[in-house]
Amino acid sequence: MKFFRSRLFAFVLAIAVLCVGLMIFSAYSGQPSILSKLLGAAVTPVQQAVSDTIDGVRDFFGYFYRYAALEEENARLKEELEEYRKMEQKYLVAINENTELRKLTGLVAKYSDFDFELCQVSSVYRGAAQVGMVLSRGSAAGIAQGDAVMTDGGLIGYVSSVGVNYCEVVTVLDVSFKAEAKISRTRETVIAEGDFDLLSQGSLRLSYLPTDCNVQEGDLVETSGYGGIYPPGLILGTVRSLGLDASGLTRYAVVEPVDDITSLKWVYVVKDFEVVD
Amino acid sequence: MRFSLSVDKRRVGKILCYLLLLTAFYVLSDARGVLYGMGLPTVNALPFLVAAIAFFEGPYTGGCMGFYSGLLLSISSSTMEGAETLILALFGVLCGSAGVVLLRRILPSVLACGCALLAVRGAISATYYTLFYSVPFLSVAARYAQILLLSLLPGAAGYFLVRAVYRRFSEDDI
Numbered sequence: 001m002k003f004f005r006s007r008l009f010a011f012v013l014a015i016a017v018l019c020v021g022l023m024i025f026s027a028y029s030g031q032p033s034i035l036s037k038l039l040g041a042a043v044t045p046v047q048q049a050v051s052d053t054i055d056g057v058r059d060f061f062g063y064f065y066r067y068a069a070l071e072e073e074n075a076r077l078k079e080e081l082e083e084y085r086k087m088e089q090k091y092l093v094a095i096n097e098n099t100e101l102r103k104l105t106g107l108v109a110k111y112s113d114f115d116f117e118l119c120q121v122s123s124v125y126r127g128a129a130q131v132g133m134v135l136s137r138g139s140a141a142g143i144a145q146g147d148a149v150m151t152d153g154g155l156i157g158y159v160s161s162v163g164v165n166y167c168e169v170v171t172v173l174d175v176s177f178k179a180e181a182k183i184s185r186t187r188e189t190v191i192a193e194g195d196f197d198l199l200s201q202g203s204l205r206l207s208y209l210p211t212d213c214n215v216q217e218g219d220l221v222e223t224s225g226y227g228g229i230y231p232p233g234l235i236l237g238t239v240r241s242l243g244l245d246a247s248g249l250t251r252y253a254v255v256e257p258v259d260d261i262t263s264l265k266w267v268y269v270v271k272d273f274e275v276v277d
Numbered sequence: 278m279r280f281s282l283s284v285d286k287r288r289v290g291k292i293l294c295y296l297l298l299l300t301a302f303y304v305l306s307d308a309r310g311v312l313y314g315m316g317l318p319t320v321n322a323l324p325f326l327v328a329a330i331a332f333f334e335g336p337y338t339g340g341c342m343g344f345y346s347g348l349l350l351s352i353s354s355s356t357m358e359g360a361e362t363l364i365l366a367l368f369g370v371l372c373g374s375a376g377v378v379l380l381r382r383i384l385p386s387v388l389a390c391g392c393a394l395l396a397v398r399g400a401i402s403a404t405y406y407t408l409f410y411s412v413p414f415l416s417v418a419a420r421y422a423q424i425l426l427l428s429l430l431p432g433a434a435g436y437f438l439v440r441a442v443y444r445r446f447s448e449d450d451i
Binding site for chain 2: 008011012015016018019020021022023024025026027032033035036039040043044046047050051054123124125126127128129130132133134160161163166168170174175176196197
């Protein structure tokens with residue numbers, strides 16, 4: 001009883017009330033509190049600088065101990081570049097042909113307007129079942145909660161909360177990530193979600209595929225656009241392997257994301273998009 | 278009067294040092310490329326620092342530092358804000374009280390308290406992921422155990438740094 005009249009109890013109670021207040025605020029608003037925003041605004045630039053310094057040091061020393069590997073990679077990339085140049089010629093012809101066909105059929109470009117914000121990755125967080133990142137821009141740059149985050153290759157995740165000069169991103173690898181997707185080749189609708197077992201391999205999962213689903217290894221998976229959260233047609237990754245669920249009633253597919261999230265330094269946030277067709 | 282003013286200044290300096298230490302540990306543990314490039318999870322040494330500060334400074338400072346650490350952790354984690362702060366603040370108060378009546382202010386005590394908190398937090402998270410995402414409990418628990426083991430070394434370093442700050446300012450007090 002004496003404890004309940006003590007100064008320590010009052011202190012504990014004050015902290016508990018404050019924390020519960022923060023919980024209620026964040027649960028209702030879905031946004032970080034002013035305390036968290038202020039702290040994030042101060043800490044994120046420092047973290048960005050530290051990340052850049054670490055990258056710099058790693059790159060500098062990496063130059064010495066990876067010289068042979070880099071030389072080999074350089075030779076291989078030169079060969080690939082030559083191949084791509086040849087392919088580019090073919091593509092240019094195909095693109096011209098496609099443009100003409102579009103004109104003929106009256107189709108317009110799929111996305112009339114994507115409003116991008118280029119952001120630097122300040123930090124990457126990998127917990128037991130979470131993979132998130134903090135980006136260097138926030139509400140001051142017009143970023144809002146729920147915005148899609150992507151690279152040139154495709155979708156990386158979505159903005160889960162926003163501070164003034166930073167925002168948190170839940171990546172496609174996170175266990176809580178779930179999105180409706182389509183197989184590019186067959187246009188079949190599937191569910192793409194983060195998976196605990198695949199998280200450590202840097203992959204996600206297509207769940208509940210019917211046994212007669214025509215998914216093959218190497219198929220591209222893209223966002224369906226249903227629900228309006230993600231723009232349609234953003235590549236989520238490539239099907240790496242297929243398997244049968246424990247129940248034996250449905251199949252699943254392991255999808256390799258478009259980019260290695262560990263090595264990302266820059267990403268785009270899609271602030272606004274308009275789908276024409 | 279002059280003496281009490283300088284003591285206050287030293288106390289503020291000490292608190293600032295603790296805040297800087299916590300911030301530095303948070304920044305280093307989450308910064309891109311420290312452990313992530315090696316495929317390892319993000320370490321969490323803050324509970325060890327909070328325990329060390331609480332042991333040296335008592336439950337009030339321990340509680341406040343726990344609260345601050347919780348706010349730091351909620352910047353990059355998608356865990357509900359306030360939950361982390363509540364857990365760490367109460368942990369700070371508990372460690373501070375234990376440091377006064379029960380445990381000695383030595384490294385094993387700090388490591389034991391930090392491990393206990395990470396284990397409890399891991400068990401809560403593992404239960405959450407098991408209930409809501411059908412993830413096997415033991416698999417998540419094993420990954421939290423990995424985080425715990427990885428955090429021991431920076432946690433021990435944190436203890437020595439906190440002790441150094443405490444001694445530096447205590448010497449000045451004498």
